[in-house]
Amino acid sequence: MASQDEEKPKSKRIFINHVDQYQGKNLAKFISRCVVGASLEEPEEEDDARSTTSSIIASPKEGCYEVVGTVKDRDAPKPDFMKEVIKFDNKDQLYEHLVECDIIVYDITEDPDQIDEAVWAVSEIHSDLEKIEKPKMFILISTVMTWAKSKPLDPDDPEIPFTEDDYRRRKPHPNFKEHISAEKTVIKLGKTNKAKLVTYVVASGLTYGAEEHIFHYLFKSAWHNAPFLQCFGSGQNVVPTIHIKDLAAVIQNIADSRPKVRYLIAKDDTQTTLEEIVKAISDKLGKGKVKNITKEEALLSKDIEQSDFDQLLVNLRMDAVFVKENMRIMWVSEAGMVENIDQIIKEYKDSRKLQPLRICILGPPASGKTTVCQKLCEFYKLHHIKIKDVIEEAIEELQTLSRRADSEDQEDDDGKAQDAQELLNEIEQSKNQETGKIEDPHVIKFFRDKLHSKPCQNQGFILDGFPKTIEQANELFATEEEDDAEESATTKFDKLIMPDYVFCLEANDEFLRNRVMNLPESVVHGTHNDEEGLMKRLELYRSLNNDEETVLNYFDEKEFHPEKLDVTKDDSPMMRDTVEKIKKTIGEPRNYGPTPEELEEMKRQEEEARLKKEMEEKQEKERQEAEEASLRKQRQEEWTQRLNEVKREEFELLEAQSIPLRNYLMKHVMPTLTQGLIDCCKTRPEDPIDYIAEFLFQNNPQVD
Template sequence: MADQTEKRPPNSRRVFINDVEQYATKNIAKFLDSCVVGASLVEFGEADVEEEDDRLQDEQPKIKDATFQVVGTVSSQTEEKFSFISEEYSRLKREELLHHLMKCDVIIYDITQHPNQIDEAQWAVSALHEEIDTFSGHKMFILVSTIMTWATTKPVDKDDPDIPFTDEHYRKRKAHPNFHDHISLEKLVVKLGKTKSSQFSTYVVASGLQYGMGEHMFHLFFKMSWMGEVSKVPIFGDGSNIIPTIHINDLAGVIQNVIDHKPKSQYFVAVDDSKNTMEDIIKAVTLVLGPGKTQNVSKEEIYLIQELTQTDIDSLLVNLRIEALYVKENFNIHWVSEDGMVENIEQITEEYKQTRGLLPLRICILGPPAVGKSTIAERICKHYKLHHVKLKETITETLDNLELCVHTEDVENDEGEAQEFLDTLKENMNENEGRLDDQYLIRIMRDKLRTKPCMNQGFVLDGFPKTYEQAKQLFTGDEEPEDLQSKHEKKIIPEFVFSVDATDDFLKNRVLNLPETVVEGTSYTPEQFLHRLARFRERNVEDQTVLNYFEDLEIHPEHLDITSNDDSEYQLVTEKICKKIGKPKNYGQISEEVEEEERRQAEQQLKEQAAQRAEAERREEEEAQQRDQRWGEWNQHLEEVRRQEHDLLESQSGHFRNYLMRDVMPTLTQGLIECCTIRPDDPIDFLAEYLLKNNPEAQ
């Protein structure tokens, strides 16, 4: 097959990447698309990197030809197109795929995520090797493999098993039992690159477990921590196993260097400098994103996690010390995370949230008492999976947590501080007839908004703050800011503020019509409610209101009116709020919730079908009973008619019988006797004439 290299700028490189929509390949493609060919050949100091990036950006028109043109295969053609992919191919026959490979300078196959790509990668490198003589220029094949092909390698020094492996030991490597196909392909790739390396060079990059840019292998722990649905994040086993890792962009940087440098060595280990254990990694993740607590569980429990494949499980349980010696000494990589996940966990978690769009929604709903703020807030929380923050419930929760902290022997908690704060709150409540001063309310509410669940998913602040001063203390602090926008706590201040209102007459009628059982023990008794409503109106005619505070921060409240108690009214208001806020910025329903919802709908459907069948059976039985009843009545009526007809016939037939017996039967009998005696030729005619002659009436 002739080489199909297209005419293109001389300095550009056409790069093929398999399965380019997957985690690793997508990020490698995106990285290369942003690179300039040959950029890694220039040595930069750390201080010069930013300056050089600016220079390259300024000179972009001059170097636009020195680019990577990335093409690749996708599982199926979708409407979503990647801007960093020049061409996408799907469902190609191998002849068609080879045609596209022949037009590329660099062919990259990643087999770290899906073992089903091993067969295709083996075919691709072999097919290209067979076409060497038809190449019009040099081609490069890069296999991105995994350090799991080192998993069972014997220690370099039996007496000191902590000595790490390096690239130099790659001939001695022994694969994990489930990764024999990987190491076989690695050996084939290295072998095929030795025949005519001037025309066709091949490389193997043994990647550590990849992280960053939204996560893949470690996604389970990030998601579990972010969602906060478990009090302690599990560590499978004792967690002491060392996991070689690399940031996905650093892996892409290694590949960029391989393309630019065309090194003589064919095998590279791509890992960062960390020697982090599973326990180190999980603790770091949960401290930044989650509850901050972990618990060791048996290794076997990892097999119960549906989100993890067998490849993921094997990789997470690996225990391997290995160093990227060649990469460190020969390549020019601008490391994103050279020291590993734990040292850069803040940056990694920020990447995770930004890449996956897991941005918290912070909402505040204000309005007079009994206007329905909580009803609206609950619906918004359900729609967006946010946390409903109400003042009374937060105070109760804080007191309960302090009581638990005081009575629980937990070295992580400062029992003395908790006891002191609890005593202070109780004393203040006793002095104020169950209420708390603003300074304590602010502290409690700020601590609530700073909790990991509220910081991760977001919250709906229901009816608080009530005054300008409370808002300033909660979101800005004690100092009087010259520029509120620069001083407020951006991580807890609401992005959206909604002011829900109604007329006083509507609110009074609504409260007066509440059932007594609902009003009892609440602040909705007529006297308390009227007092609360009057205080709310007084606070909101002043110059400094809560809404004014948000206006000063250029957070413009949305005003909504309630005019009816109908559920449709609140549904309409909720829809307006959701339209203003936009789409959810979280995971949405997790698989368990989806299954539960599907199960609930299925059960509901079965109940409805059962009810429909029962109703049909009831109607059928009722109709059968009615038919039986009508049939019985009809039969009874028919019998009565027959009896009446019989009686009528009986009453009418007596006269005729008497007549026949008296007048007809004697003459007829005598005629029959005469007929038998004479035996005429026509007996009937004879009998007729006889009856006429002897008719009793005629006589």
Template structure:
């Protein structure tokens, strides 16, 4: 297998972390390349670790094929380094693919569910030995947790490290007995006919680099900057054997090319870092710089670790890869470990995950809306809003807090004394300048803020500062070790601080004055928008920006050309048009989007919110219906009361109107009518009505 022709390599689950990077690495390696002298085969660090470079294909490189675990990855797009991908294939379907390969690599270090398939694969290949048309190599990538409970080689000196030669003495962690069983099976299968099927086991240390996997929890927590201390679960003094994932890939490349006589190899770097050492290095390089030991059991309260991860982080093992160092041509990415190479690892982490800081400046005259636009950019892109006044206030508060701390941990008294002296200097300078600071102190405070971990991680939006060419030149000046030979016309600058995007909001004086005059008195009172300070600030801004060397000229000289936007109407009070232009220029956010768990939580919250709104709407409808029913009942009662009152009034009116009529009848009708009725009753005529009428006619009274 040492020829220079292309060889087909099978990898299981090439959409998982380590298999993916192993596949990418090998796809860029020429078969037999590691057999050359290190000087001839050496590749640059960027060529070995850059995701783009790993996707390039050279003549005679390994052809990578493999299975996929996640169907979603298949839907996205085919891996650039893979010749073929197999999703949801049966063992019967997979075996023909394995038979076509020169090298079969089964990685069980990050997915224990692959143990059974790895056992089947090596057994199935062994059963097909007579049908091989060319020699094959089977490599099992296992984990050093199969060594986790190994007894010390020297009871008097527990720090004596294990080596590959001690592999028969290894004792596994209780959760990794199946791993050691498949390790033994793989080695056994390679003893039957080594010329046709050679087998190897590579016991890998904990893998890191290229965006991280096991240690990602600590990197992400540090990068987000939401806690003041990064947790270390338990005492943290356990030694973790580690290896950069690309160094593990390089080890596999050497195994394929060299076909070593030893069949059990250990893959670790030279470090002997403890769990606490690693977390402290991550916190210092990416986060707050402080750690906190928490109870070991707290790790079970997080949803970020599998049981495999937990077992890995609590492993305590000293082991050396003697054979690797003495016999292989490995172009190490991180030979001395994660702590010694933390800057490189952090750079990989940021680049691989696209966590590059976004640095923005927003300029413009007073009342043009700089702060509103800056705030919207910060909210949209999760950046830090840097305002001069707030930063100075925050810096003074931090100095006072630092001086007042009784527990300064490992920081020296000298640090506290320096803080006290600087605070005294600032206050003295402010007293001498009516509450303002000289430029030299302003620049120092702002530079410290822009170089703070949050600003280096996520990025920032500078709101209206620097104000002049000289301030910009001093603020973004390069350190001596960062200065480069450049055109003399272009000032040197700090590449890690300089804004990538500059936005200038423009408006006429008449528009700005009219806008401020139309603001409510409660809004402008006591602020820089009050008439006198506003006009003074506007005049000062125009004076500064009429010179040849303006702050915008500074960025122009660095070929960071400001994007100018005219604000001429108050119709767009939400600055939607401005933000549309800004977002188009800035592109997509360069930070963590919501995780799957966070998305599910957001969906649950949205569903709960919709349910709450529906219940609120139902309650509101019931309330309105009850109000309307009560209103109807009240109106009905009022109407009934008024109707009864009207009827009573009508009866009283009729009663009053009937009195004269009754009097008339009693005086003029009733006496005659009564006598007529009496006569009718006495005489009993045949026609009483006619008799009564005749009687009344004859005896009608005389009416005045």
């Protein structure tokens, strides 16, 4: 039983800071798949480690490192490869988590703010060694910039590389003095009680691989088809580099083996210059051109920060002797960036999901292919491949090349100018024989060259109405490799240019004829979209695409099943409904998304729309208030007028009602009352009221 327990791998808890950033994320992802002690085993048993170099993450095995760590963005979700993300409000809470870990890794190359935290962490652990039971390992990942100003080992031979043995002679770049101070503190604190706390410093070369970090500006520019890639300065400076997964493997080896050497250099086995790196990226991903710019011009670029600029201009020859001689590493890129550039570019595209999107839109004339292609190109940022444009570009390029045949500097031309002129002559002859049309073999060649170009291979393309026939499709998508003898004829095709999606816009002749007839004269004039031209093209299209034979059959055979869309039911402007159906089938774009300029323009448009809406709302509110005020005033006037009318009517009514009463009083009451008052005045009784009352009672006239 005891032997079985010993064979069972025991997991260890490892802390890594900022696991949501480039280095922290890739280190954590790699180490979380590493079995504790795997790097100590014999090479034939290291197959498990090889899987960690793949872009596909395998399921974690028993006995792997349990990775915990912090994040820079507190709102970032917990990565799948993490055991726990540490959220803390103060350093005391962070320290409680750190002391629970067997290994603590702090990377200070990306965020200078982490330097103080790393020094604090190792200092706190060192001060509490008496209370700590389990031994701790602290690994500081620093940068080769702490060596940037080191004097050559031999002034007469400056190409002698630095090794770990020379670390006491290192001199830092002026902007990296805090880094070397942290290195010295970590080394010093690890010497006190090695049984309880062992410390390591790893001077890492500039990291590359995965989604890219410091070299990302080069990959991004090349992928976006920049005319050239910028190389800072002369480009002759030697840049120490290491693949991010190889750096992770170094950390794994340190964690497993606890080496006696406390200061290690981590870099691949190359002495590559900056110009060689830029040239390799440009050749394989971009247009193959490099432009050297001054350091002053480079500092004006928005795409690169000061710290990255300093690192790219470093000039250091270093040799990671201990790593090469004492560590078991399944190298991903031991030979460096230049030698492994194809694999690194694939890794970059996979990590950032920058896969080319290839689409083919087919259909009869006037079915709206070009309109749909334009809308899709705008949304997906793809290249619109039209027959006319492809032929014109190819002819223009051939003419440019052929002009060199007459120039003096033909020596470096390798016969390209002569070949171009011969091809132009062949095309001219075929046009004369084919009544002005270029033969299919030449058109197919132009298309293949266009689709294999870097822009189409990087972003992707939309074929607008081509190929038209099965023969054209067979020639266009035919593979040039003959090694795959096992592949059947139905599955053999050029995977670099075969469309991922094929759509066919369908409509009857009457609908298409009516559509063209309703076009403005200015649009139709001078084109083949008049009624006669349309009918000829429709007749040709129907003959090439009958029920038994159509170019769609080619794609069906290759298992790229075309989706047919009936455009007769689409009455939306600019065929918006059809475009939306295609978008739903294809899904999200596979690119960087809007550029900063486009985002700024979108923001500006949104702001303008918001201000316009607010202005309209304000004007509408003012209009409503004015209408309400006018209505109130009108109602007030009407009410006043009606009130006065009512008062007048009431007065007239009272007047009319009082006439009979007044007549009665004047005839029957007032004479008697008047006489009574006169008598009262004459008599002067003690109680005049009683006297008047008695008088009226006695002299009351009896009125029937």
